[in-house]
Amino acid sequence: MIDLPFFLVASLVLAVGLFAVGLFGLMLRRGILFQIIALEIMLTGPALAFVAAGAHHGDPGGQGMFVFVLVLAASEVALGLALYLRLGRLADVADSDSVRTLRH
Amino acid sequence: MSLSPFLALLLVPMPAMGAFLLLGLGPAHLERRAVQTVGMLGAVAPMAVMLPLGAYCLAGVCDGVQPIFDLTVGDAVVALALKLDPLSALVGVTVTAIGACVITYSVDYMAKAEVPDQRRYFALMNLFLASMLCMVLAGDSIVLFLGWELMGLCSFFLIAYHVTSARAIAAGRKAFLITRVADALLLAGLLLLFLEAGSVRLDALIPAGIATDEVRRGLIAALLLGGALGKSAQIPFHTWLPSAMAGPTPVSALLHSATMVAAGAFLLARFAPFLQAAPLVMAATAVFGAATALFGAVSAVFQKDIKRLLAYSSISQIGFMLLAIGLGAPEVAIAHFVVHAIFKSLLFLSAGDMTQMARGTTDISAMRGALWARPLAYLAFVAGAASLAGIPVITAGWFSKEAILAAAWLAGPFGVLLWLVAMAAAVMTAVYAFRPVFVGLTRIDRPRPTVGGLFTNVPVVALAIATFAVAPLVEPMVAFLGGVPPHPPRAVELLGAAAPFLGMVMAAALTFVPRLSMRVSRARRLRSGIRIDGIYQVTFVQPFVGLVRWLTGQKGGIADPVGTLPILGAERLTAAVVRPFAHDPLDRGWSRFSAGLVRGWAAGRRLQTGRARDYALALAFGLALILLIAWGTTWR
Amino acid sequence: MMALGPLIALGLGALAAMLLAPKAPPAAARWAAGLGMAAAAALALTRFGLPAGMAAPILADDELARFGTLLASLSGLAALVYLRPAPPAKEGPALIALAALGGALLSGAVHAAPLFIGLELVTLSLIALFVLPLTRPALEAGYKLLIMGGAGAAALLMGLALAYAATGVLDFAGWMPGPGLRGNPVMILAAGFLLAGLAFKFALVPFHMWAPDAFEGAPAAAAAFAGAASKAVVAIALVRLTAVGLPEPVWSGGLALLGAASILLGNFLALRQESLTRMLGYSSVAHSGYIAVILASGLAAPEAVPFYLLAYAPALLAALCVAAHLGADPGIEDLRGLAWERPLAGGVLTLALISLAGLPAVGGFIAKIYLFVAILSAGAWLSVAAAVIGSALGLYYYLRFVVMLFRRIPPGQDAPLYPVHAPAPPVRTAALPVPDTAVLAAAGLLLLATGLYPGPFAEALSVLTP
């Protein structure tokens, strides 16, 4: 193992944890709105990792990537919410399991 | 290429060939008159070309080759050419002359036939003439064989001219088949010579043949002899010729007596220098010739049908020619060829004229009273018979036959034996020659004499005159061909001269003594040519037919057994290997497999639940799997 | 500056189309987007053969990038042609142009930022495109892509972040296995995340779930772009990352594993599908698998992957074009007799399907040969087994459709004997519009050309891979 500072390892573990939390949220929550929120949580993981790694290496690139991630998260939420509203007219958005006309 | 006089050689067969193409393959519709004119012109024109060439030859320039074109096959050069030498000049003149006579004659003879039939007839006659001339003038073995084979083809079609007569067709097939056997032998001989020489020019073949080792030389010579025997209807191939008389009479006159049948003698004369290098084959030629001469003459005596009689006569006469060749006197043989061509075509044409009066039957009895009914034809027939029998001094036949007998006598003790056989044949010749003549005298009631048309009479009279006119020319002919006319002791010559008269007496007895003539008419065995046909039937035809019937499954077996072998094998294989599995394990396995696949598919598609949460689960599962692998690789 | 030309053209086209969408007639936006993509394709084409360089510090300008730009623009153009303009779909052209821009960006990416931005540009545009008809299936397809796309993007970003943490640089070139990096667990985990993120976009099993649903529910044009263009540019990104040399055996082994699984499952699930588009969705999963196993076996034949893309893209575009023509979600019975009724559509669909099946005379055959040569020479027996089984299965289900194209409609019977999907009679449509005809003809010609005269293509493509 190459030695990494504790700070970085801890941040990375935290980041992966955030990612995992989001993923589990995606799997466990039925409401589409909550799934979109879980997505947002998933995205915070890499964002944190970028910032931490940027700080560790003293490189501004990480912060740049962080901004990109935020942009992505924002646009994804925008798209997701539009979709949510539209889908709400046609299906039961509180239970994503019912949205399964396309299958097999 | 400078213009050589031999270029004219190319022109000789051309008119006949042109007439064939126009009549046989040309699509244009032609009137009866046009058909006859074209047919006759095609036959007469070659004579007009050939006669000056013959004269040119007589004038002394008689050794020329006219190349046609060369083929190269590997190292060998196949140089096709026509050749003018004394042999081809003499035979060429004879063939063109006889051809012109016979075809002119057939204008009248065939006049009653339908136009398409006539057209076919003239086309084939012209094709025959062209091919015969090709063979005679050939300067190489390819052109020679071309003519030789085409003659056989024409012979087949002409024998089977009466297409509705099963007998005629059978006769044609028989003739074609037997001559084809001979042709195959000849082809083998020629090809072997070609391999020896690396060239097809006759001038090169003969020396090359002489130069080879003895076994090969003997074999090639024997093959050539076989070819000649078959084409010339010699023992043992003679059976086809009498049946071939089913064709129209002019066909018999031209093909089956005067020219084509005698081509065997021409062939052997052509290759005489080479044959002489194979003494055993020479001896065999002489023996076959003498035996056929006697056999043919005896058989002819017992014939009831005038055309069959003349056919056996041809067999016998060509036997004489072969005898001469076997004795080393090909020049004499060719002289006899010429003389025989003249008198035999004369006999056929005049006999045809007489029997045509009797509504088609060619029985000898139909000639009764011919002297009064058809005097001109009868007299011409007598002239021909006299020459055939060899009435001394005045007939050409006497000179040529006497030369052959002389050659035999001079050939040593073996020759004397042959001479005896030939003498017997000569006596019998006179017997059969004069039997129809005497029959022609026996008729009490005298019908009004009639005379045939112009086209009938001109050729007949011309040929009749020729039988006598050629008499003094026989010895010059031999000399012209480069031989020395043989002269035996005077006593032998006298014996020979006596033979025809002895024969005449016997013929008279056979005709006028009823008891004897009854005997003749009952001698079936002798009439049918000692039943060699029957032997062939048993030894070749029946086994072959049996083989064919067996192989085609007409005997109850499998049709085409060899071709069925792979099928049977495959069936056996199927029975052994596939069938045990066909219904049980494999087949069922396959269907179970495919059913299982479908069921699996139906189950497998449920993986795609359509629920986004399950999709996320799959994603998480995949990610976990990859990360586990990644984590695993860090252990080391 | 010229190197950025295609990107600028695509961006301007997208911008113009976006601006024109609300007020101007729908045709104007189509023209603007179409012109932008055509210009980008032309610019990329003219740049072939020029020496490689950098378009920007983080964007490569090499043959691979040009090829990706060309493929993305042309696929976008083709998809644009048969994007059926339902009323609220005025933004469609702009979205396609935007997606093509993302594709172009992705194909030139040698840095984490353009990789990520390009990928997300494509994904987000596609989500929007999917939902454009605003029907329930379309919305559902879009929703699933959104969820999966978000998760995939997060995984990709996680990978990028970990690699950045391990190396301190965002350039791919800095990720080359140096002395410090060998055996670095962070880098290894980064490779795993990267693989998962890209595999989602590439629709490899088990990240493929969105693909069949998208093909069935989304507009055919959007599915075509997702199947042809975005797959191609992701493949290019994979080629670039493979060339970098990410930690083994995670990268290659993972690719081979996912690829083999995709081949097997994709082909298997397509086996008896009745819907043409859904079948194509599963088949696209299988084809991603084929490409993945080629990549996993190394880059021995440099032209193998580009050639595969070149053969696959027109086949998919043509098949989906015909599918779009036949109405929403056509089934196998709807194809009955198409070859006799509409020879061009039937003929090109036949070509496309036999190309996908890998039969001779069309490009797919050569691509299949490349595939087998690559995996055989690498000795990847797992992949070989999967490819053989997959090809056999593929032969069955593609030919099922081909045969139906040539079945004549039973006389005196307008409707099929056993209506499978809907009781309504099949839509026996009128003649193809001219642009569709052109797309079909071009695709058919390209398929035949790559199949019968592949030499020049192979030669041109062999210089692509670094």
Next chain:
Amino acid sequence: MALTALIVLPLLGGVAALLAPRLGRDAERWLSIGLLAVALIALVVAWTGAPPEDAPGEQWLAMVRYQYAPALGLQFLLAMDGLSAALVAVSLVLGIISVIVSWNIRKDSGLFHACLLWTVAASNGVFLSMDLLFFAFFWELMLVPSFLLISIWGHGDREAVALKFLVFNAVAGLGLLAGVFWMAATAPEITFDAFVFAEMGIPPVAQVWLLLGFALAFLTKLPAPPLHAWLPDAHTMAPTAGSILLAGLLLKTGAYGLFRFPGMLFPDGFHVLAPFGLALGAFGTIYGAVLACGQTDAKRLVAYTSVAHMSIVLMGLAGGVHFAMMGAGVEMIAHAFSASALFLLIGALYDRVGTRDLRELGGLMQTSPRFAAAFAVFFSAALAMPGTANFLGEALVITGMFQVNWVLAAIALVSLVISVVYATRLLKRIIFGVPSRACVTQDLDWAELGPIVVLATGTLLFGLLPQLLLVVLEPAVDAALAPLARP
């Protein structure tokens, strides 16, 4: 390029012919004729063009080499020497003739013409391909249109017969395929180039096995006993055009294969197996001739004569001497003309009277003289009359046989004699005799006469001026024999 056109034109033309019936009446017929005529022009262009520079021998008149997928050893390699040029010419001419003689085919006419064109295309592919993968591909491709021709437009029990044809040839084709792939696998780097195979020095034992595999395919197509059982059935049941193409093209592909490859690729194997080939040929020529004598169906009779004549070709090819090889080449061309013509005539007869049973026919000489004359001409060819190309071929083969073994020459001569029996039987039953129930009232019309005249001209032209053919074949024969020369 012109060489490629020889294959591609009819191949694409077939597709066009499929659709052509929509354009108008007889459009597919004129289209086919036009395309084949253009292909003939392409042949002339390829033939007269400058000889290729990269050819591995001087005998090649034209060559196309195009790397298809070089990394995989796939290439498109066409090469034409004198023999292939002659055979391609024959195939194009026979293709045109087949279209003409099928003018009254109405059932699925588009597909029919497509099949004709595809047969021509595939056989041209066989005659020209020197890349063995393509050779094998065209070899198998050829079966498909022929199968359709028999099974859709045939007579009688056509489906079973078509299946028999397919099974025989497809199974035999496996030998070829196995050989090709084995060679490709053992080559230093993967390739299917016959020229490379020729250079690579296959071990003698392998050569024997490979040659056996190749010969299985070739002998079945030839066909040599005992692999001939498909031929009489296929000929009998096929439509006239199908019979013409079968006799004129398909049989020749077998002979062509035996001409081209044994010497070039497997000289050692050839020396081992040639005696068996000679024996098989000798047996086949007698066997086919004897069986022909016993047939009652006219087409079956001619089919068995094909067995006899192609066995002569086999003897010539197995002889390994110059004369015999030349003879085999000439006989291939000659038989293509004469057998096609006989099938054409019998087909025309069948169209009129509805029977081919020899026992029910007869009397053509009296009712339709042109018919009879045509029969007589090709009868002469079947007999190998001097003056026909058939004679030249057989005489050259027999000459060669005299160099190899006199017994074989004698057998060939016996077959020549038996040919009289079956040929005269055919004549006797068809053109001689009393016009029977099935008497023909309508003579050959111009559309039938035209092809007949063309075929007859070919037969007689090459018979009387054989140099035309010999100069074309000579270099090919020399090249084929060169590797056989023992050191």
